[in-house]
Amino acid sequence: MARNSPSNTTAFNKLPIELNKNVAHFLENDADIANFSAICRATNHAVDGDNLSFWRAKFREKYVLMTGTKNRELKSKYKRRAKYLRRGTGLQFIRGHTGTEKRITAILTDLINESWKGAVHLGEHGEPQCLNLAALSKFVMNSWILLDGKRPPPPKGNNPKGVHPxxxxxxxxxxxxxxxxxxxxxxxxxxxxxxxxxxxxxxxxPLYISDKKNEVNMEWALHCLNFFLFHMKNPDASLLHDKVEELDSFDRPSAWREPLKAGSYPLNKCWKGTYAYMLRPDLDRFREYASGKKHLRPEDTIFSDLNVEEGCIQSIQFDFDSEGGATWPDAAEQRLRSQRETIFDHTRAQHSKRNKIDPEGERSKNIQVTGWGNDQDDHFYMTGWLNPLPDQSGIPGWQRITLMKHFEEELDMLDEDNHWAYEGVVLPGGRIILGRWWWANDEVDFDDEYGGPFILWAVDSAPELPCDSDGDGDGDDENDEA
Structure with missing residues (x-):
């Protein structure tokens, strides 16, 4: 008998296949499943026989099962995921350009894209759950994809310097x-x-790149995310950490709750968020230091991120209108370019498929956004637009959002009110927005505008805000916070 051939004489050969399958299903470790399969012919048949039904059941225990997938494909997919997710927990993700990084990234992309598309599982309190989200959350906790404590080494030779999109x-x-x-x-x-x-x-x-301005600058968005995570997740960074920890679970950032979809779609109504700023003289000095034009002493290179350091969190409520009924002045359009043509990159086959899914072209339309909220003691309004974006790096559901923040109820002439422009990217699933704001009363010089970053996240509780606030604004000084 060959050394690795299953035995014919073990006790498992005397058990019915159903019982051997039950034993196999109790094995949570993938290595244990492989060892059990190699014990004898009966255990091998329990795992790989019966039209590979074991692998279908095993796949459904861990991941969303897409309809129409054959058992042989599920076995291969399960083993590939097990191999690379296990390997990924010990990998320092550098910039995503190595073969192993690309293979793990592709598997994580599949988990993201297939989330919420299969049968919905219910938690102990009857809440809907998605197995793919649980697998992603486990990987994030056990790997270094986000929780890495090491600075990436400099690229060698001609290797790319930036993070792979x-x-x-x-x-x-x-x-x-x-x-x-x-x-x-x-x-x-x-x-x-x-x-x-x-x-x-x-x-x-820029937040959007390429000739068509429909490709997200992923590296900038990742810097924006890292900036706010530094303040929100590190107790020593700022008071924002304490304020986020004090929020109820339903008021904190959370994962998407439905299958990802391409095109434009309305977002959640209730949001929280924050932004960071420097006073204009400090911002000018910081940019000179960042560009290398001016060398400062070490004690002069600590620049405070105002607003987040004080732990300020604002609440906003949005409404969405595909007909675009709210006032949108030409001056606002000139500053934000909110109604630019939506351009999708796709093949002829993808174009045909998109037309079948969206025959009226609703998902290609821009959606107007109106909102209101409180920022510390000021009541404000927001008017803007959602623009659909093509898939980014194989993931659908990205949108561009532009907003004009104003303090009079009607958005009118920009020189008669205090206006702040916002441009952001809505992450797929519509639960987090990252972007930048800038002072928009005057004609904007995008080589040196006064601005900074912001983050918004969807919440489940309605903001307790006065609807009839007088909205006195916060003055005309561009050194005021956004």
Whole structure:
């Protein structure tokens, strides 16, 4: 008998296949399943016989099962995921360009894209749960994809210097789970690089790139995420950490709750968020330091991120209108370019498929946004637009959002009110928005605008805000916070 051939004489050969299958299903460790399968012919048949039904059941225990998938494909998919997710827990993700990083990124992308598409599981309190989200959350907790405490080594030779867009996109999606990980600390050793990126002027670090301006600058978005995670997840960074910890679970950032969908779609009505700013003289000095134009003493290179350091969190409520009934002045359009043409990149086959799914073209339309909220003692309003974006790095559901923050109820002439422009990217699933704001009363110089980063996240509780506030605004000084 060959050394690795299953035995014919073990006790398992005397058991019915149903009982051997039950034994196999109790094995949680994939290595134990492989060892059990190699014991004898009966255990091998329990795992790999009966049309591979064991692997279908095993796949359904851990992942969303897509309809129409054959058992042989499920076995291969299960083993591949087990192999690379296990390998990924010990890997330091550098910039996503190595073969192993790409294979793990591809598997995480599949888990993201297939989430919520199969049968819905219910938790102990009857709440809907998605197995793929549980698998992603476990990977985030056990790996270094986000919770890495090491600074990446410099690239060697001609290797790319930037983070691969696919790894950046997966990291952005995985960040949804960081707020349910029992106080996991987000170690960011490169916070200085993220700080430089988020305060850079638009023309130096645009949020959207490519000739069509429909590709997310993933590296900038990742810097924006890292910047806020530094303040929200590290108790020593700022008071924002304490304020986020004090929030009820339904008021913290959370993962998406439905299958990801391409095109434009309305978002949640209730949001919380925050932003960071420097006073204009400090911002000018910081940009000179960041660009290398001015060398400062070490004691002069500590720049405070105001608003987040005080732990300020604002509440906003949004409404969405595909007909665009609210006032939208030309001056606001000139500053934000909110109604630019939506351009999708797709093949002829993808175009045909999209037309079948969305024959009326509703998902290609821009959606107008109106909102109101409280920022410390000021009541404000917001008017803007959602623009659909093509899939980014194989993940659908990204949207561009532009908003004009104003303090008079009607958005009218920009020189008669206090206006702040916002441009952001809505992450797939519509639960987190990252972007930058800038002072918009005057004609904007995007080589040196006064601005900074912001983050918004969807919540389940309605904000307790006065609807009839007088909204006195916060003055005309561009050194005021956004």
């Amino acid at each position: 696919a790894l950046a996109a997966v990291r952005l999606m995985c960040a949804h789970f960081l707020f349910d990980l029992g106080g996991a600390r987000h170690n960011i050793l490169g916070i200085d690089e993220s700080q430089k990126a988020v305060y850079a002027p638009t023309n130096l670090a």
